[in-house]
Amino acid sequence: MNFQDDDFDERPCVTIRCQDNVSVEVSFRDRHSTDDYCVQYSVQVQAPGLSARLDEAVAWIGNNSDLAPFLEKLAGDFTGWDGEQCWETNDRDLAVSAVFRPGGYVDLTWTLRPWREAAGGWSASVTTQLEAGEQMASFAAEIRHFLEGQAS
Helix, strand or coil, rough: CEECCCCCCCCCCEEEEEECCCCCEEEEEEEEECCCCCEEEEEEEEEEEEEEEEEEEEEEEECCCCCHHHHHHHHEEEEECEEEEEEEEECCCCCEEEEECCCEEEEEEEEEEECHHHHHCCCCEEEEEEEHHHHHHHHHHHHHHHHHHCCC
């Protein structure tokens, strides 16, 4: 995970890489906002043989049902849970599902589904793995800082 300046522009980005295979990653970038309530951003997923990008995902600042609170809740459940916990944007173009694994790890499956209503729509998914607890909490904080436009 990094909260970093992108080499191509000066805007921050957050990247999460899978612990088992660092070539699998999810990047949040190109954050922009026109008001204090809504922010738009891009999400890119990469894995061997796969590169997909979702432009214009929307987050609502201060909304307790958005991505940052979802990740913070997962971080708070560091002792684990049964089954799958899921979240998606209001437009359902970005979704993440979380599964707690033995040994204290969380698998996060990220799914991009732009143009899901259009003919020829597509979806792409990758799974990253983090340690429950501190790594998960750090990632959740980085996402919150990114969405709120704060440097970490």
